[in-house]
Amino acid sequence: MTAQSLLPRARHEHLLRQLELHGSVSAAQVADELGVAQVTIRRDILELEKSGLLARVHGGAIGVSAAPTPQSARTDIGVVVPSSVGHFPVIVKGMDAASHALRVRLILATSQYRPDLERRQVERLVDIGVDGIILAPTLRGRTEAELLEWVGTIPVPVVFLERRLRSTGLAAFDSARTDHAGGAVLAVEHLAALGHARVALALFERTPTAPLVREGYASAVADLGLEPAPQVSLPKDDEDDLDDALTDLLDRCVSTGTRAALVHTDVHAARLVEMAMDLGIRVPENLAVIAYDDDSAALALVPLTAVTAPGRDLGQQALRTLMDRIAEDDAERSAPRHLMMGPGLTVRSSCGAAR
Template structure:
């Protein structure tokens, strides 16, 4: 049986010679399973040695000289802050290898702007679109009707499809945010906490799934649900958010709750400030795990977080689109719904580092 290093060398040699390699053919040549070859390709893709595509891998364009883009792909996101910059960067990093030119449009969470951006991208010649649509102010079927009217392949980005609607016929890539919340609660439970509070910034599409995961984990582990609060954004009214966090901390201390799961990491960082101002030591007196990882490491006490795989999300969305663009028109693959799992990044705020 070929060792991993030998398999990697074979894959890279084939790509250098031919420009691409198919996982099935490589598996036959190497005498290993196709799953093994796929894992090798994923590892080499993450190391920046090749570009993974459906059914195999291709050479990075940087290793093959300049190449003209074979497709213009549009990306429409609601914001260029918080969650989406890393999604865009993930797509940007992979685009040259797939010979794709990206063009970005921002909707600012306004459906009419979103539609205008899509029309603009189509007029520029976009042959496929990745869209993180605004969900407020329209039903699932209204959204589906609009998306299905777009005359090029569309991939939904970071949006969940609930129930049976025609939206389910579109390709989709998203983070399993509920799973991330489960991981956070399981981690606190593993540190000995039997009562966990939750604070959520509810005005985001992510919030409901974070709450669902929290509830699932608390019930499955037989924990006591601690105080539960819905937080405001804070940027427009910092005093209001601080009052909410002070009240939340008071409720936690009054009920003997010594651990909290907080969405987002910015809100968690502000909770730490409130706690420290009150003489509450984190993590000795109070443990915190945050959802999201924008600036968590820079908090007064570096925050343990659930870290969404944003760059990989962008790369996966682009792969789905390129697969659609290159498939045989007479043999269209069924819609694909890809869920990526966030990971736990352990820092100081939960107490695990001190416990080691």
């Protein structure tokens, strides 16, 4: 798409992004960057001001938080995620970073992976008058049909976060998620490029991410023609059971000549490295390790190469998607938006590649 053909939404997102980064924008500068007439940008600024997303000043605009007498109404957004640790805090921080320019108040609640608590949290948010909800639903203990029946009763717009939902009914809702299968492919391809013909897999099965990692891993192994390698499921809570599973993986790697492993999550990968070193298996010299998740990977005994989710960007885009939906006229409702963002690979010491 050329600059001349940029849709209004793309221009609006550019304006809001520049406001978020710099606090103010010049209409002339933005027009030059996008290759459009200044009058077009001034009209965009006027439209965004009417929506309460910025404040006009001579020659451009400033963020509403910087305006001396902001008149626009605040939008209250509820965010319900399973946990306040691990994967989701970075996503929420991304939402918070975007919330100031959008004049949004975020209200955070956690479900602890309990459908009953999740329902109560959403009910509380609706009762206090939120304008929309970003929801990472708990999938354990309920079918997608049951989830659809419940979410269909929520009287405000909902954006699903970090969930692949296959139901046709659920596909009618907006969503934003990471391409976790693609992240696994990225990791296996990297290890194969380093010369590994076999890549083991360890999965923490309790998370919704695990099936997607397995799917991507299987696809990459098949596409690259890699040899069969050990695969283990990691137990949920018991530390002794976890150590037994990781010991089994290490024993099978040694017996099959497997010298590389993809381990989900980074917490489990860090434990694997410690146990390997206790057994005289050096990382990465004898075993290359890539962690899936990058919440604490850099702090491991051997800093872990890790699949890094686009958490902050994903949070920002999820919030903007919900704000767009809230601003729509019900009579002209647009098609559902399903945003999927690719993760990256952060290379550290554990895989043996140059950083």
